[in-house]
Amino acid sequence: MLAWIWPLSSFAAALVFLQTNFAEQLRSVEILFGAVPIGLLSSTWIVFLSSATWYYTLDERSIWVCCVIQWVYLIWFAVRWSLRAISGRQRGAYKERSLRKRNFWVEVCSGRLSVWALALFAIALFCCWPIYSAHFTLEDVDGEWKTSGGSWGDIPLHLHLLTSFLYGSNKHFWYGRVESPISAGKLLAYPFLCDFHAAALVVGGFSWRNALRVPSLLLSASCVPLLFLLGERLTGSIGSALLSLGLLIWSGGTGYVEFAFRYGWKRLIFPEADDDPIQINGIGNGADIFWFGFLGQVMAPQRSIAFALPAALVSFLLLTASLDPGTDLDTSAHSIFWAAVLAGVLPLFHAHLYAAAGMIGAMLCVLDMQRWRRSPGLLWRGWIPGLLVFAGIGAPQILFYFDRIGSEAYGTKFTAFAPETVAGFNGNFWRTWLRALGIQVPLYLSSMALLVFEIVSKGASSKSRMGRWRDAICASLLPACCIRKDGRWRLKLVLPFASLFVLANVIRFQPWEKDNIKIFYVWLIQASAWNAALLMQLYARLERQPWGRMLLTVSIVSTMMSGFLAMRKEMAGLRVGHIDIVASQVGEWIREYTPPNAVFLTGESNHFSPPACIAGRALYIGPGCFTLTHGIPGSHDRYSFRYFVYEGTLDDGTSVLDALRSRFINYVLFEPDMGPPDFGSTDGTESIRLVLEHHGWRLFEIHDVPTNSRPMEEIPRSRLIATFFIMVCGILAACLLRHESNDRKHAPTPTLCANCKRTLKDESEQTNEKDADNGEAWHTWPAIANRHSLRSRNPHPRE
Structure with missing residues (x-):
């Protein structure tokens, strides 16, 4: 019951908050869908902070604390609204606000824009339900757990993080010590709040599967209308917004053609469970395509971006509304400040989106100089407080990643200048992006070049040759929604998003270059809207040229075909085996009869250890794919040690048993396909013993290895104090600036004759x-x- 009460109260509180504070900036339908991510993120933070700073464990008390806070806010709002209605104070303003509140649901259900948004939400639910039902672990009649698509690789990590908060070493934690379950003793440098939220839902009564599936389903479905609504603001047209939505969700390149030539057209139409028409089955060695499908390969398996992207879209909606000339400066400042607050809570949900939002906001502040130079209140009440609160809220969260940014794992730096591995993934820039996104990148970059020419030639007379060229370009080759006088404010958004594309092409933000796709998708939000507006304009100009329209239509369909086929394949629900019933039974035994803080050494015959995932126990070293992408220092040494242990000897002649003790390893797990263990010399018959043997699985316990006194990496308290001080100072400075500006705004006006x-x-x-x-x-x-x-x-x- 609590698992349903908590999300519903979170949604209600977020809906009331957005409607009360942003009715002038956001449309009613934007408020409705924006309340889904805002309520979820805010409630997760409340539960996490109460668990990490008060109870030091996750249980129902933290969830009840969050519910009580939300109920107090709702009751306070209802009482305040009722008292104003009874007293009749501020009649004009009150009547206007109450009229807006009464018309909220009417506006949500009326108007072309709202109808399209609601229809897209329903379609997204229809499409996402089979995808998420297949992706998240499903137990069949034989007791085997199955999954689908990209989640076959990612769901073990999310399941392991979830169970670590329920049964493992993170059952008791505090803010400065959250252990990585795939590298025992190391700080969890990963956006884990999405999996913490799933663990809280399990505490509230959900099953593991529903705790992983239901939030992701609702967030992904709400993300679709939010993308559409943002596209409409960026283009000023419903048709262009719909096309931009298709260009983003079905983004892809030449993958389906190459897949058909490699595996046959029949297999393209009737795919197998592990087929991928976007990446051509991930053949590797630089021969696959540098892209992921939006729903099946990004939103479903990478749960962190499913949580953070809808919230980032609400932040972008507020920023876009603040730039609109129809918005007064006070409302713009209010929108900018709260957009920064919303972006500031993202690092522990998705660090890439936090960095992207910060870069976009900083560049918009500079590009908006013309407005705040004429009206300094916009700077002092909007941009500066926004940047202060963005940095202040984010500072304590960045501590989790502080030591990883410059780290090195397996000889690869976490962040590096590497244009050859990103832009040159397929040999050169143009080949990489033609295969990845079809016509989108060439169209976008050529349009940007023409825009630069238009800006450079702005001073030329319309009668000169350059002026005639400029006018012709503006009329036909640039989006009218951004070039005409009433839409030029949209050009301010071009440079911040385009800079993300440039940076992500030359900087590898994580050891695996394909993780940069998370940044490219943020750029694609604006780029797809720009391309859609341009394509719709070109289509309208080709009214008397049917062959030109046909060629343009074929180009657009070809660009979206790979993504469409990939989504159709994910909706088919093709599943593969994930965790068999024997491994599940071993995991349940480990969870029942071993200490929560015990460290396990497991083999890697697969890309994860099923018993450890189910039990939530910390691994001495997890799968190499995850330890590499997380940039965990010392991973190579741990990986080599595991190899030598299962071979039975070490290079320095030390017995395996002594080496295990020195590394505080409590249990060694052998899988059915592994040979008999050889632990070398022992100092007694009870030094190591077999505690479990089940259908080939063997678990050995090493005695005299402490579980509660092993070394654990923590955030230094000095850093916590420093960042907490920065956060308090930033928030106080922002509040003081806004309060001071309000005092000046409401200063008494002199009486004039x-x-x-x-x-x-x-x-x-x-x-x-x-x-x-x-x-x-x-x-x-x-x-x-x-x-x-x-x-x-x-x-x-x-x-």
Whole structure:
């Protein structure tokens, strides 16, 4: 029951918060779908902080704390709303707000934009349900656990993190000590809050499968209309927004053609469980394609981005609304500040999105200079407090990744300048991106080059050759929604998103270069909208050229075909074996009869250890694919040690038993296909003993190895104190700046006589006419009023 009460109260509190504070910035349908990620992220943070700083364990008490906080907020809102209704204070403002609240559900269900968003949400639920039902572990009639697609590789890690909070070493934790279950003794440098949320749902009463499936399903389904709504803001057109949604969700390149030539067209239409028409089955060695499908290979297996991307989209919606000329400056400052607050909670959900949002916000602050130079309140109430609170909230979270950014695992640096491995994945830049995204990158880059030409030639006369070229380019080869006068504000968003594309092509943010696709998808949000607006414009201009329209349609369909076929294959529900019933029984025995803090050494006949995943026990070293991408220092030495243990001897002549003790390993697990163990010399018959043998699985216990006093990597308390101080200072400074600006805004206006009022009006009209001649109109009443403030004290001086 608690597992349903908690999410519902979170959604209700988030919906009320967004409607109360952002009714002017966001549409009702944006508020409705934005409440899903906002409620989920905020409630997860409350439960995590109460568990990590108060109870030091995850149980129902932390969930009840979150529910009580949300109920108090809802009751406070209801009481405040009722008192205002009874007292009748602030009648005008109250009547307007209550009218908006009464019309909220009417607006959600009416209008073309809302109808399209609701329809897309329903379609997304219909498509995501079979994908997530197949991807997340399903137990069949024989007791075997099965999964599908990319989740076959990722779900073991998420399941291991979930069970570590329920049964393993993270059953008792605090903020500065969260252990990695795939590298015992190491700090968990991974965005783990999505799996912590799943563990909390299990505590509340959900099964493992529903705890993993239901939140991801709702978040992915809400992400689709949010992408559509953001695309509509970026293009100003519903048709372009729909096309941009297709270009993003079904993004892909030439994979389906190459797949058909390699494996046959019949297999492309009727795929097998491990087929991948986007990457051509991941053949490797630089021959596969540098891209992942949106739903089946990004949102479903990589649960962290499924949690963080919808929240980032709400932040981008607020930023986009703040740049709209129809939004007043006070509302813009409010939107900017809360967009930064929302982005600041992302690092432990998805570090890549936090970095991308920070870069976009910083560049937008610079590009918005023209506005905040004329109206400094936008800078002091919006941009500066936003940057302060973004850095302040994110600082304590970055500590989890602090030592990993410069680390090295298996001889590979975690972050490095490596254009040859990203942009040159398939030999050269153009071949890489033509195979990955078809016409999208060439179209985008050529359009950017034309945009640069348009900006450079801005001063040329329309009668000159350059001016005629510029006018022709603007009319036909650049999106009208961004070039016409009322839409030029959208150009501010081009450079921040384009910079992500440039950086991700030359910098490898994680040891595995394909992890950069997480950054490329953020860029693709804006790039697909830009390309869609341009393609719709070209299609309209080819009205009398049917062959041109046909060629353009074929190009668009060809670009989306790989992604569409990949999604159709994921929806087919093709499953493969994941955890057999014997491994499940071994894991349950380990969970029941071994200490939670015990360290296990396991072989890697597969890419994970099923019993350890089920029991949540910490591994001395986990699968090489995960330890490499996480950049865990010393992974190579641990991996080599595991190899020598299962071979039976060490290079330095030390007995295996002594080496295991020195590394605080409590149990060694042998899988059925492994040979008999050879632990070398022992100092007694009870030094090591076989505690479990089940259908070929053998578990050996090593005596006299402590479980509660082994070394554990923690965040230094000095760093915690320093970052906590930075966070408090940043939040206080941001609040003080906003409060000071509010005081100035609400300062009493001097009383003017009739002559001064006429003079004030004339000067204001002259100033606005002058600014209108320059292309912009700015309200200068406050500045003019200040010049008349002294005169108002003595309105009629003697001459």
